Amino acid sequence: MKTSRSLLLALVLSGALTVTAACGDKKDNGGTAPAAGGSASAAASPQADARTELINAFNKLNTVTLAYTANTETGTVATTKLNGSSDPVKKAASGSMTISAQGTQITADLVVVGTDVYLKLSVPLPGIDPKKWLYIDGAKTSLSKLGLGSPDDPANVKGLADAIATVERDGPGGYKGTFDMTKRNLPEASTAMLQQMGDxxxxxxxEATVGADGYLTALTVKMPAAGQVPATTSTTTFSDFGKPVSISKPADADVQPAPAALLSQFA
Incomplete structure (x- = not known):
């Protein structure tokens, strides 16, 4: 029971950190994204133009199906790996998460269709059939605490446009700058961490990379330490833009209601 509780807390912490770091994960649709750090263009555009280009790249992620990966390292305390796919138009997303913390590893599978959330954990829970999906009413919880963004904003980038403090080009397809995270609409737990970061x-x-088709293909964010939470580096890539995605709810026979103890972790 103690082990299960610590693992669940690790899941919650990891999800909160992923969202706070705003790690998006998407790549270019079939093409190879131009590498960041190349030679600077002969006539660099003003910062305002770079900002517009990057905002447009963020927004394009919410218009097509895609695949994503996200890796988050919280100092030497925990690592999180998330990969999956999304269909923003149908408000559907799925992902598989692996969390390593305190010498323990957890895997979790997630499916979100509208406000219906289905979760399958690799750890045993009292009274729970480990072979079945746990159903969570997404209208009564926070998807961010599950490590996923809203189905119509899988990359969690809608709030990033307003959070861009500085930005400049960094070679072909590359951008670098800073975010003012206090300008984002974040969950309460994440807001508390931001307050501990101060200025x-x-x-x-x-650092961001935009592919030839104008999609954001990679985003790396380096969050400073917050209280007892070490500095965190998150890298997300996006790919397979516009390719068919199949995301569906599990069969009723394979689903059971999530227990109250678990729901309280995501309230």
Missing amino acids: AAKSVPF
């Missing part, structure tokens, strides 16, 4: 939360470094 550092207003200048969080990021």
Whole structure:
């Protein structure tokens, strides 16, 4: 029971950190994204133009199906790996998460269709059939605490446009700058962490790559330490833009209601 509780807390912490770091994960649709760090263009555009280009790249992620991966390292305390796919138009997303913390590893599978959330954990829970999906009413919880963004904003980038404090080009397809995370609409737990960062939360470094088709293909964000939470680096990539995605709810026979103890972790 103690082990299960610590693992669940690790899941919640990891999800909160992933969202706070705003790690998006998407890549280019079939093409190879131009590498960041190449030679600077002969005539660099003003920062305002770079900002517009990056905002447009963020927004394009919410218009097509895609695949994503996200890796988050919280100092030496925990690592999180998330991969999956999304269909923003149908408000559907799925993902598989692996969390390593305190010498323990957890895997979790997630399916979100509208406000219906289905979760399958690798850890045993009292009274729970480990072979079945746990159903969570997404209208009564926070998807961010599950490590996923809203189905119509799988990359959690809608709030990032307003959070761009500085940005400049960094070679072909590359951008670098800072986010003012205090300008984002974040869950209560994440807001509390930002407060502990102080002024550092207003200048969080990021690097981004935009593919030839204008989609954001990679985003790395380096969050400063917050209280007892070490500095966190999150890298997300996006790919397979517009390719067919199949995301469906599990069969009723394979689903059971999530227990109250678990729901309280995501309230």
